[in-house]
Amino acid sequence: MTGHTQQLKRTLFILAFTVPTLVLFGIFTAYPLLRGLYISFFKWSGYSGNMEFIGIDNYKRMFQDDIVGTAIYNDYFLVFWKVILILLIATFLAVALTRMNIKRTGVFRVILFFPNLISVVVIGVLWRYIYNPTDIGFLNAFLSIFTSEPVKTVWLGQTDTAMWAILAPAVWAGIGFYMILLMAAIMNIPESLYEASNIDGATRWHQFKHITIPLIWEQLKVSLIHIVITTLNGSFIIVWLMTEGGPDNSTQVMGTYLYQMGFKQYHMGYASAIGALILVLTLVTSLILNRVMKRDIIQM
Numbered sequence: 001m002t003g004h005t006q007q008l009k010r011t012l013f014i015l016a017f018t019v020p021t022l023v024l025f026g027i028f029t030a031y032p033l034l035r036g037l038y039i040s041f042f043k044w045s046g047y048s049g050n051m052e053f054i055g056i057d058n059y060k061r062m063f064q065d066d067i068v069g070t071a072i073y074n075d076y077f078l079v080f081w082k083v084i085l086i087l088l089i090a091t092f093l094a095v096a097l098t099r100m101n102i103k104r105t106g107v108f109r110v111i112l113f114f115p116n117l118i119s120v121v122v123i124g125v126l127w128r129y130i131y132n133p134t135d136i137g138f139l140n141a142f143l144s145i146f147t148s149e150p151v152k153t154v155w156l157g158q159t160d161t162a163m164w165a166i167l168a169p170a171v172w173a174g175i176g177f178y179m180i181l182l183m184a185a186i187m188n189i190p191e192s193l194y195e196a197s198n199i200d201g202a203t204r205w206h207q208f209k210h211i212t213i214p215l216i217w218e219q220l221k222v223s224l225i226h227i228v229i230t231t232l233n234g235s236f237i238i239v240w241l242m243t244e245g246g247p248d249n250s251t252q253v254m255g256t257y258l259y260q261m262g263f264k265q266y267h268m269g270y271a272s273a274i275g276a277l278i279l280v281l282t283l284v285t286s287l288i289l290n291r292v293m294k295r296d297i298i299q300m
Contacts, residue, residue: 015188017292039051040269042054042057043265045268046267058270058273060273061151061273068254069258071254074163074252082231083228087220090178091182093108093175094180094186097179098186099208109179109183114176115174116173116174117298120238120241121237123169124237128250131156133155142154156242158245162247166238166242170231182223189215221293228286233278235253236253240256251263254278260273
């Protein structure tokens with residue numbers, strides 16, 4: 001009986017922690033996801049009780065929509081450059097602050113992590129002022145120092161510069177988090193490995209290549225996947241704050257176009273189909289990256 005009672009208590013203990021989580025997951029994640037997929041097969045404004053079933057017409061329309069193609073391109077533009085720039089800069093800073101004996105590393109950590117403590121809304125507004133084409137714009141004022149004529153570039157109002165202008169704050173805001181993550185991984189590497197490599201005459205580059213990178217490879221993989229997922233699902237806020245998808249839809253990402261279709265033009269069924277596409281793109285991209293990066297540390 002004692003063993004049965006202990007097993008019952010253990011089961012109840014596990015259920016007490018898992019059931020509430022599963023209920024919350026079902027309410028706030030699973031149900032909205034399934035509801036969105038259901039709505040994607042209807043023509044619905046989102047504000048009326050009339051829902052007209054149209055099958056896969058929303059999906060057919062989506063694949064004929066040029067703006068959807070632009071939005072997908074822009075999403076992967078941000079993914080590509082954020083992965084490269086954030087991981088390169090974050091890895092460099094993490095190594096510099098852990099392996100190069102830089103003084104006052106705590107101060108640098110706080111300064112570099114500070115953007116992660118700021119609301120995305122504040123970041124968007126701040127960088128809009130930086131790019132402002134008038135005299136209050138910091139970037140044009142700074143560039144004007146090196147030119148004979150005042151620089152009046154409309155960074156967010158030109159199709160050839162707007163996406164690059166959005167990329168800068170997106171990278172700036174993300175470096176600190178991944179730097180701290182990689183610093184924690186580097187600090188867990190046994191110092192004896194570096195001491196042994198010093199005895200063998202290894203340079204800092206060889207230590208970085210053959211010790212640091214292999215032993216933080218898992219953290220790099222997690223960082224890469226996290227950047228991809230958060231970019232494909234979370235670029236909406238920064239883009240909407242800075243350009244609202246303009247000029248001429250040149251900075252639309254899937255999230256902003258979904259919002260525009262659903263809450264500005266009241267095509268909720270079409271917006272739900274776009275949301276389903278975001279889900280598929282995120283899953284497929286994550287699976288491909290997991291497969292590509294699935295390698296043994298020893299093979300490094």
